[in-house]
Amino acid sequence: MDESGKRDVVFLVADGNMRTMIGTFLSRKDFPHKLGCAPFAFDARRDFVPAPHHDSEIPLRAGALLQPWRGEYRRAIVVMDHAYDNAPPVEEIRARIAKQLQDDWAQFAVIVIEPELENxxxxxxxxxxxxxxxxxxxxxxxxxxxxxxxxxxxxxxxxxxxxxxxxxxxxxxxxxxxxxxxxxxxKRFAQHVPSVRRCTDASFQQLMATLAEWFPAEKNAYTTTEYAQ
Incomplete structure (x- = not known):
């Protein structure tokens, strides 16, 4: 499939708070400098797909929810909380979603926040x-x-x-x-946080590492091979 003319990344998120925090942070002019990655095309108004039924829907329908956007985007990132009723183990969630995405997306990442975004x-x-x-x-x-x-x-x-x-x-x-x-x-937190280095949450580090790997600068502080697909 011809990848020319496509946007860089689409985000499938479980709720509006995720969209707000990620969108605000990635929209900051100093974001590439903070992360140590190259700039990439991002528009908080259009590069998000919300899951209508929030976290519990994503392991079941991530592939279907992202399928309409395959012709418009090169890469996909799925972000969801682990704290919902009857949630399976994190690794099982990642595996379920990866199975749905692997045929359609050459590059994707699955971010499962333990237990929830507030972390x-x-x-x-x-x-x-x-x-x-x-x-x-x-x-x-x-x-x-x-x-x-x-x-x-x-x-x-x-x-x-x-x-x-x-x-x-x-x-x-x-x-x-x-x-x-x-x-x-x-929104206020993402606007004012001075550094990404002090966040010890593994899922946040995974997100930052994925973006640094996909859009590398000459030197960046994050690398990942474990999570990004």
Whole structure:
């Protein structure tokens, strides 16, 4: 099949929050510099395919959902959470999706976030997290989001992140420490996070490594052979 004239990458995502976070970050002018890859064509308005029924649909229908776009794109990236009812093991999900895509896509990657997208959010960038959350502590309360969550038993001492990252955000909202539970949280985080290096989440690293491999600069910080197909 003639690949000339096709767009670089289409993203199949499970929900609007994924679209917002990934789209905002990849739309930043400094993105190639932050990652260490060559620039590539990306348009957050058109390079996403949403799964109508979210995460649980993707292992069953990823191939069908992406098939209409095979004539327009060279590569495909699938992004989904692992935290949904009756989810099979991550490796099984990857294998199911890969089987559906391997005949149609010469290059593709399957990103399964354990447990969910909010795990990308809880990085070491504390000031960026507060800005993204629209952090509003009570008068005289100078605790950080981490300290509030530790005292609630939702962030265990010694751990890099909360065990249940979405529940952590929901708790802060319920306690009125934050005023926003919309995709704006993810947009603000992606706009302001200064570095991709401090995110230790394996699925985020896989996504960054895949893009660096597909669009290599002379020198880049990420390489991958394990995940990208």
């Amino acid at each position: 990308w959010f809880w990085s070491g960038h504390h000031e960026v997290i507060k800005k993204a959350l629209v952090w509003r502590p009570r008068k005289g309360d100078d605790r950080t989001p981490r300290q509030v969550l530790e005292e609630a038993g939702l962030w265990l001492p010694g751990q890099d992140k909360p065990e249940h990252p979405k529940e952590a955000v929901e708790h802060l909202h319920r306690m009125k420490y934050i005023g926003d539970m919309s995709s704006g949280i993810f």
